[in-house]
Amino acid sequence: MTNFLHKLTMLDDEINHSTVHRQVEEIKQIDHQVAKGEPLIEAPAKLGLLPDQFEDILEEILEEIGNNLNFPHQKEL
Numbered sequence: 001m002t003n004f005l006h007k008l009t010m011l012d013d014e015i016n017h018s019t020v021h022r023q024v025e026e027i028k029q030i031d032h033q034v035a036k037g038e039p040l041i042e043a044p045a046k047l048g049l050l051p052d053q054f055e056d057i058l059e060e061i062l063e064e065i066g067n068n069l070n071f072p073h074q075k076e077l
Contacts, residue, residue, distance in 0.1 A: 005031060017057050023047055 005028060012024040026045050033040050049057070 015057070015061065017060065019049070019053065019057060 008024055008027065012021055022045070026047060030040065030044055
């Protein structure tokens with residue numbers, strides 16, 4: 001699990017999006033509680049992305065990349 005969390009944290013740093021960050025933090029908290037052998041204090045927040053959430057995040061990432069390369073990403077009409 002440690003390797004998975006490390007990779008997840010690295011991706012979170014690279015993606016740099018609040019929705020992804022919240023989910024990564026939630027997963028870390030779950031792992032921390034389970035590693036201590038303690039029950040979760042409350043039910044975890046919903047994890048995962050709906051297709052439209054994924055598309056929105058991807059669009060934001062592409063726009064940021066385009067801005068960094070001075071090639072603005074054009075949305076489809």
